[in-house]
Amino acid sequence: MRKPSLLTAFYLCFASMTYGQHYSMEAITGYPFPSELTPAAQGSKVAWAVNEQGKRNVYVATGPDFSPRKLSNYTQDDGQEITSLSISDNGKWVVYTRGGDHSGKDGFTPVNPTHDPIPPKTEIWSVPFEGGTAKVLSEGDYPAVSPHGDSVAFIKGGQAYIIAIDGSAPPRVLFSIKGNSSSLEWSPDGSKIAFVSDRNGHSFIGVYTSATAPIQWISPGFAQDNSPRWSPDGTQIAFVRTPGTGGAPDSILARRHKPWEIRVANISEGNSTLLWKAPATLSGSIPTTDGATNLHWGANNSVTFLSYHDGWPHLYSIPGKGGTPLLLTPGNFMCEQISLTADKKWLVFSANNGPSPQDIDRRHIARVPVDKAAMEMLTTGDGIETYPVVTGDGQNIILFTATAQQPLLTAKMPFGKGKPSLISASLLPKDFPAAKLITPTQVIFKAPDGTPVHAQLYQPAGGPAKKPAIVYVHGGPQRQMVLGWHWMDYYSIDYALNQYLVDNGFIVLAINYRLGIGYGYEFHKPANAGVLGASEYQDVKAAGEWLAAQSQVDPKRIGIYGGSYGGFLTAHALGRDSRLFAAGVDIHGVHNRSQFAAPPATPPAPDADTAEKVALLSSPVAYVDTWTSPVLLIHADDDRNVNFNQSIDLINRLEKKGVNYETLSIPDDTHHWMKYSNELKVNKAAAEFLIRQLGK
Numbered sequence: 213m214r215k216p217s218l219l220t221a222f223y224l225c226f227a228s229m230t231y232g233q234h235y236s237m238e239a240i241t242g243y244p245f246p247s248e249l250t251p252a253a254q255g256s257k258v259a260w261a262v263n264e265q266g267k268r269n270v271y272v273a274t275g276p277d278f279s280p281r282k283l284s285n286y287t288q289d290d291g292q293e294i295t296s297l298s299i300s301d302n303g304k305w306v307v308y309t310r311g312g313d314h315s316g317k318d319g320f321t322p323v324n325p326t327h328d329p330i331p332p333k334t335e336i337w338s339v340p341f342e343g344g345t346a347k348v349l350s351e352g353d354y355p356a357v358s359p360h361g362d363s364v365a366f367i368k369g370g371q372a373y374i375i376a377i378d379g380s381a382p383p384r385v386l387f388s389i390k391g392n393s394s395s396l397e398w399s400p401d402g403s404k405i406a407f408v409s410d411r412n413g414h415s416f417i418g419v420y421t422s423a424t425a426p427i428q429w430i431s432p433g434f435a436q437d438n439s440p441r442w443s444p445d446g447t448q449i450a451f452v453r454t455p456g457t458g459g460a461p462d463s464i465l466a467r468r469h470k471p472w473e474i475r476v477a478n479i480s481e482g483n484s485t486l487l488w489k490a491p492a493t494l495s496g497s498i499p500t501t502d503g504a505t506n507l508h509w510g511a512n513n514s515v516t517f518l519s520y521h522d523g524w525p526h527l528y529s530i531p532g533k534g535g536t537p538l539l540l541t542p543g544n545f546m547c548e549q550i551s552l553t554a555d556k557k558w559l560v561f562s563a564n565n566g567p568s569p570q571d572i573d574r575r576h577i578a579r580v581p582v583d584k585a586a587m588e589m590l591t592t593g594d595g596i597e598t599y600p601v602v603t604g605d606g607q608n609i610i611l612f613t614a615t616a617q618q619p620l621l622t623a624k625m626p627f628g629k630g631k632p633s634l635i636s637a638s639l640l641p642k643d644f645p646a647a648k649l650i651t652p653t654q655v656i657f658k659a660p661d662g663t664p665v666h667a668q669l670y671q672p673a674g675g676p677a678k679k680p681a682i683v684y685v686h687g688g689p690q691r692q693m694v695l696g697w698h699w700m701d702y703y704s705i706d707y708a709l710n711q712y713l714v715d716n717g718f719i720v721l722a723i724n725y726r727l728g729i730g731y732g733y734e735f736h737k738p739a740n741a742g743v744l745g746a747s748e749y750q751d752v753k754a755a756g757e758w759l760a761a762q763s764q765v766d767p768k769r770i771g772i773y774g775g776s777y778g779g780f781l782t783a784h785a786l787g788r789d790s791r792l793f794a795a796g797v798d799i800h801g802v803h804n805r806s807q808f809a810a811p812p813a814t815p816p817a818p819d820a821d822t823a824e825k826v827a828l829l830s831s832p833v834a835y836v837d838t839w840t841s842p843v844l845l846i847h848a849d850d851d852r853n854v855n856f857n858q859s860i861d862l863i864n865r866l867e868k869k870g871v872n873y874e875t876l877s878i879p880d881d882t883h884h885w886m887k888y889s890n891e892l893k894v895n896k897a898a899a900e901f902l903i904r905q906l907g908k
């Protein structure tokens with residue numbers, strides 16, 4: 213087909229925006245995506261990263277107006293992400309890592325989606341807060357800026373290095389010891405560094421003092437010690453202990469408590485005492501939600517942490533000298549994106565809590581003193597507020613806000629009562645079709661076993677009486693989709709695709725199936741789920757049946773799509789229920805989990821054989837014989853989360869079965885579409901396939 217001329221393309225775009233026709237995929241995915249929001253320890257300075265159609269840069273702002281200022285100048289869609297962003301305590305320097313894919317395994321490993329013959333490196337950069345040329349300090353990752361603001365400790369090759377923050381001298385080894393060093397934590401006075409030494413099955417907490425002093429090991433045992441946190445006076449360290457690897461192989465299928473405890477050590481003595489041991493219940497297992505244990509040492513000698521043991525991810529406080537944990541955040545909601553204020557007196561966080569029944573499917577900002585169960589919800593309404601940080605002067609919260617129409621943007625609000633006001637609206641492209649986006653509504657349906665399943669229903673206005681419909685299945689699986697733009701880039705891309713499908717006449721039902729977060733422990737950690745029986749699939753099938761029962765849906769044109777774990781469930785749906793799901797798009801899904809069930813053990817686990825059989829039955833490849841619906845399979849081959857051969861395996865089986873399948877293979881990108889042009893390509897391919905199969 214002849215491509216339209218540039219002038220024709222411009223006219224079509226202008227017309228579609230003006231006369232109510234469809235907006236382009238470029239328009240709906242052209243939003244700026246913010247991340248890495250961080251405050252300086254003093255004053256009102258903040259910094260964050262923004263991905264503008266693949267061009268990722270650092271922005272900074274200073275109170276009271278917080279007008280954003282672009283600090284770096286990366287001009288290419290080159291897939292090099294910005295992470296570990298921080299401002300030196302004195303506010304003079306901004307330091308960050310550029311490169312890698314930190315949402316996958318081996319975050320440090322460089323990514324090269326531009327197929328450069330000489331691949332980029334993952335490097336640490338610094339730039340003066342007031343402006344100047346950003347400079348590469350060294351190849352490396354996980355930078356920790358000294359409290360004095362003059363040097364940066366970092367990790368390279370599992371060892372610790374240090375360099376002057378202005379790059380005025382070459383990096384030097386700080387300490388080089390057995391195992392892999394990580395989690396560098398400067399002591400408050402900058403005289404020491406606590407760190408984790410991972411030794412493959414056990415780990416120690418170490419303290420570095422100087423090139424002439426031996427590393428001090430803190431309470432070394434036969435366990436895995438992690439998350440070192442200094443007391444404000446620098447005399448103690450709190451840390452999390454879990455069991456070391458080993459022991460008689462346990463059942464694979466049984467659900468077991470995963471023990472963890474918090475311990476406190478005096479630096480002077482080096483031994484540790486037990487501060488709190490989690491209850492030996494399933495929900496008392498070490499939490500796996502955002503920030504995991506979220507261990508902090510706050511003011512008034514208050515050690516704070518997150519635990520799931522009352523059924524919800526809640527915050528607790530316990531005196532550093534010992535005592536009974538105080539539940540800081542009672543209620544049926546989860547806390548996440550937790551940060552401690554510079555004065556260490558408050559915790560601020562996001563929670564799916566508020567006065568409306570819909571708030572369980574949103575996020576709002578809250579705060580609580582580190583030593584008093586006096587939680588306050590600071591935001592409310594129809595929006596989605598996330599990633600709050602308090603400025604070093606304690607005057608303002610800087611946060612990310614979104615709505616059903618507005619993608620994630622940076623905002624400010626007083627640290628107390630008040631409403632967020634946007635500070636980065638100017639970054640939104642002029643052609644962004646906010647006014648054309650619909651507002652999803654909350655739907656709750658029952659799964660066959662009676663479990664309530666929350667979902668968001670996207671309905672186009674007008675159009676034919678019977679419309680095609682799509683079940684959208686998120687990945688993770690511990691994620692929650694909400695009633696607006698999502699705070700993760702991966703799910704912002706899918707929210708954009710859902711809106712685009714609505715604009716092209718589809719109804720979309722985004723389902724929060726079990727294994728997801730936001731609805732309590734039992735929903736998040738259900739029996740017989742995942743590789744242990746895929747019980748969560750019943751929620752997906754129930755969603756298809758719910759759509760088929762709606763008067764405005766054409767039951768013969770129901771499709772499904774999802775990425776990663778969502779691809780896994782999409783493949784399950786097409787294999788097991790092609791009569792219900794007429795077509796689907798499976799983006800880097802997991803298809804054969806048999807090798808995950810029984811990890812190599814000698815002797816094997818008592819139920820290894822059964823687990824192997826259950827794992828296979830939990831895999832979509834077990835249902836190829838009943839797969840008849842057409843499918844588009846998409847995968848990038850530098851995927852560090854789901855191996856590329858998961859799609860090769862399924863494709864070869866579909867080919868043999870004679871299923872109608874199409875493919876899109878993307879060389880050198882990862883699980884997270886590091887290159888914007890690949891994100892666009894994937895969304896366009898998925899939309900085109902669904903429209904072609906179901907739309908007209």
Ligand SMILES: CSCC[C@H](NC=O)C(=O)N[C@@H](C)C(=O)O
Nearest residue numbers: 687688689702775776777802853
């Ligand atoms: C065992 S399935 C792995 C799916 C994958 N999880 C982590 O990498 C996934 O769903 N990834 C993205 C989409 C996510 O974490 O949300």
